[in-house]
Amino acid sequence: MVQVVFNSVGKDFGRDAVLRDIEFEVPAGRFVALIGPSGCGKSTLLRMIAGLEHIDYGEIYIDGKAVNDLAPKDRDVAMVFQNYALYPHMTVAENMLFTLRMARRTRAESNDRMWEAARILGLESLLDRYPRHLSGGQRQRVAMGRAIVRNPKVFLFDEPLSNLDAKLRVQMRAEIKRLHQRLGTTMIFVTHDQVEAMTMAEQVVILREGRVEQVGTPLELYDRPTNIFVAGFIGSPTMNLIGGTFEQDRGRLCFVPRNGTPIPVPPGTLPGASKVGPGRECFLGIRPEHISLPGLDPNSDGGGSFGEISAEVVLVEVTGLDTHIVASAPDGEITILIRGRFDTAAGDRLSFRLNFSAAHVFDAETGERLD
Amino acid sequence: MTSPSRPAHKRLPRRNRRKTSAIRSVTVFGGVVLLLFLVLFPFYWMVTASIKNFREISIERTLVPREVTFKNYVDLFEQTSILWHLFNTAWISCFVTFVTIILASMSAYVLTRFLTPTAEWIARISLYAYMVPSIVLIIPFYIGLRMAGLVNTHAGLILSYLSFTLPLGIWMMRACFQTIPKTMEEAAVVDGANRFEAFFLIAMPQALPGVVSTAIFVFILCWGEYLYPVVLINSDRLRTITITLDALTGGGQNIKFGLLMAASTVATVPILLIFLVLQKHLVRGFAAGGYE
Numbered sequence: 001m002v003q004v005v006f007n008s009v010g011k012d013f014g015r016d017a018v019l020r021d022i023e024f025e026v027p028a029g030r031f032v033a034l035i036g037p038s039g040c041g042k043s044t045l046l047r048m049i050a051g052l053e054h055i056d057y058g059e060i061y062i063d064g065k066a067v068n069d070l071a072p073k074d075r076d077v078a079m080v081f082q083n084y085a086l087y088p089h090m091t092v093a094e095n096m097l098f099t100l101r102m103a104r105r106t107r108a109e110s111n112d113r114m115w116e117a118a119r120i121l122g123l124e125s126l127l128d129r130y131p132r133h134l135s136g137g138q139r140q141r142v143a144m145g146r147a148i149v150r151n152p153k154v155f156l157f158d159e160p161l162s163n164l165d166a167k168l169r170v171q172m173r174a175e176i177k178r179l180h181q182r183l184g185t186t187m188i189f190v191t192h193d194q195v196e197a198m199t200m201a202e203q204v205v206i207l208r209e210g211r212v213e214q215v216g217t218p219l220e221l222y223d224r225p226t227n228i229f230v231a232g233f234i235g236s237p238t239m240n241l242i243g244g245t246f247e248q249d250r251g252r253l254c255f256v257p258r259n260g261t262p263i264p265v266p267p268g269t270l271p272g273a274s275k276v277g278p279g280r281e282c283f284l285g286i287r288p289e290h291i292s293l294p295g296l297d298p299n300s301d302g303g304g305s306f307g308e309i310s311a312e313v314v315l316v317e318v319t320g321l322d323t324h325i326v327a328s329a330p331d332g333e334i335t336i337l338i339r340g341r342f343d344t345a346a347g348d349r350l351s352f353r354l355n356f357s358a359a360h361v362f363d364a365e366t367g368e369r370l371d
Numbered sequence: 372m373t374s375p376s377r378p379a380h381k382r383l384p385r386r387n388r389r390k391t392s393a394i395r396s397v398t399v400f401g402g403v404v405l406l407l408f409l410v411l412f413p414f415y416w417m418v419t420a421s422i423k424n425f426r427e428i429s430i431e432r433t434l435v436p437r438e439v440t441f442k443n444y445v446d447l448f449e450q451t452s453i454l455w456h457l458f459n460t461a462w463i464s465c466f467v468t469f470v471t472i473i474l475a476s477m478s479a480y481v482l483t484r485f486l487t488p489t490a491e492w493i494a495r496i497s498l499y500a501y502m503v504p505s506i507v508l509i510i511p512f513y514i515g516l517r518m519a520g521l522v523n524t525h526a527g528l529i530l531s532y533l534s535f536t537l538p539l540g541i542w543m544m545r546a547c548f549q550t551i552p553k554t555m556e557e558a559a560v561v562d563g564a565n566r567f568e569a570f571f572l573i574a575m576p577q578a579l580p581g582v583v584s585t586a587i588f589v590f591i592l593c594w595g596e597y598l599y600p601v602v603l604i605n606s607d608r609l610r611t612i613t614i615t616l617d618a619l620t621g622g623g624q625n626i627k628f629g630l631l632m633a634a635s636t637v638a639t640v641p642i643l644l645i646f647l648v649l650q651k652h653l654v655r656g657f658a659a660g661g662y663e
């Protein structure tokens with residue numbers, strides 16, 4: 001299995017820097033997701049690994065070997081494109097055999113490998129069809145078949161699920177994950193969908209404006225985001241960010257939201273609060289599931305790590321499994337996620353409990369996490 | 372999506388609408404018939420005149436031949452070297468078409484896939500080059516070819532044809548390659564193909580409708596080219612079909628209509644056959660490339 005290493009990798013398009021100082025490692029055999037908003041450079045980075053874009057600065061190592069000057073065919077990577085990029089004038093079988101034909105493999109070996117890939121992906125009955133006769137999901141599978149047939153060192157996926165409908169996307173997500181478990185090959189997956197990244201990847205790399213914001217496991221990113229961007233990008237519904245300051249009120253530390261009344265901070269919670277000087281602007285980050293209603297959450301009653309605010313319900317969204325409540329807080333709106341069903345309507349005034357032990361503090365100026 | 376409909380108060384009454392629609396259909400149908408007549412009647416006249424005798428062509432001027440004769444064809448093949456001239460035209464047209472397709476596709480591919488900032492300018496220059504009338508270039512061409520010893524040779528003729536077929540070919544093939552997604556060639560490159568393999572095995576098969584329409588255009592241009600052969604070729608053995616047709620007009624003094632129409636029919640048949648065989652690709656090429 002193969003490790004991929006990025007060493008100060010950079011890329012310019014004309015005068016614009018699209019990637020800067022990219023440094024991280026993809027451990028051998030891992031499934032890594034590159035995620036970020038549109039234009040953050042994630043697809044460019046993937047194309048640089050494949051050899052489709054020049055590496056302007058730094059080096060990329062695949063299996064310990066710098067690949068900067070290697071042609072794509074010599075890097076031993078396979079790529080699945082967003083629009084599948086199947087060859088329309090070739091049948092499914094010919095599409096899958098193309099890479100082996102280029103590698104000058106024998107006919108017998110090529111056919112064996114093609115049948116093996118077709119069996120893994122359930123494509124046996126489609127081998128003599130042309131891509132135009134296939135559904136989106138089938139095309140996706142052929143694109144994966146074309147990639148696995150050559151048994152590459154690294155698989156690259158460039159937003160392969162974005163052209164599929166929601167149901168098929170969930171199905172293909174599971175299929176790709178199963179494929180990774182079966183093959184154990186290093187896979188790098190580009191997506192802008194954080195749910196895809198969280199559910200599929202073992203390691204997630206978040207990019208913004210050409211820079212790496214954070215690298216970690218999905219839960220590390222979810223539980224300990226290093227800055228406001230990561231905190232807001234990961235998680236659905238997104239993390240609530242309440243602007244305010246920390247002040248001492250009658251000997252107790254309080255969080256004072258903008259335009260709001262002080263909320264006492266229970267001792268031993270919010271370690272980041274101590275790093276914020278009095279009057280200094282910061283953001284209190286709290287995920288929707290860490291805000292609860294008194295009496296509803298069995299864990300929330302006896303504990304001493306809760307602050308309380310009162311807010312008016314603006315919107316109620318019911319998913320069947322959960323209830324999302326959007327309420328007007330002193331500094332904008334907050335979202336609350338209630339597990340199960342809860343009967344409320346817009347206009348109701350409710351008291352919400354903030355679980356400070358699961359909350360985060362971010363510097364308002366730098367956006368960095370404080371703790 | 373629903374199309375925006377006209378407000379109710381602006382709609383015509385149903386009877387009026389039906390009347391307007393009928394008038395429109397009749398006008399369109401009439402226009403199509405007129406157009407077809409204008410296009411097909413000369414063909415009809417050419418073919419029927421070729422099987423009429425001298426009296427019917429020049430004196431009685433019948434619309435439908437009363438007596439069918441193939442004497443004009445017999446005379447044509449006996450008195451002229453039309454078969455040889457047809458062969459000259461065919462091989463020169465085929466060769467120029469082949470060279471144009473190879474060079475124009477490769478150039479157009481480079482213009483769409485690389486050289487992006489300057490490609491637009493190069494493509495425009497090639498179009499302007501095509502738009503320059505042959506009559507303007509003929510004297511410099513003649514001088515250049517004479518210096519190279521290529522006057523009165525097929526090589527010289529081929530070079531002169533390429534001067535206008537290549538710019539047209541590049542422009543048409545460029546429009547074709549612009550419609551083909553780049554990602555397929557990128558996939559091929561990642562799959563282990565080199566640039567040439569990606570071009571010949573992936574891009575070219577997809578450009579086939581564009582190749583066919585470009586080839587037909589170029590072939591027809593070469594087949595019907597008159598000015599360059601009349602200036603550059605002076606021996607009978609090297610002549611092309613357009614010069615044969617010109618010779619049969621007798622300089623306007625003694626036009627042999629029967630022979631001329633038979634020769635015109637013979638000269639048209641290969642083009643018609645090619646068009647009939649390849650029309651499916653040609654239509655697909657128009658649809659895919661959006662050629663102007």
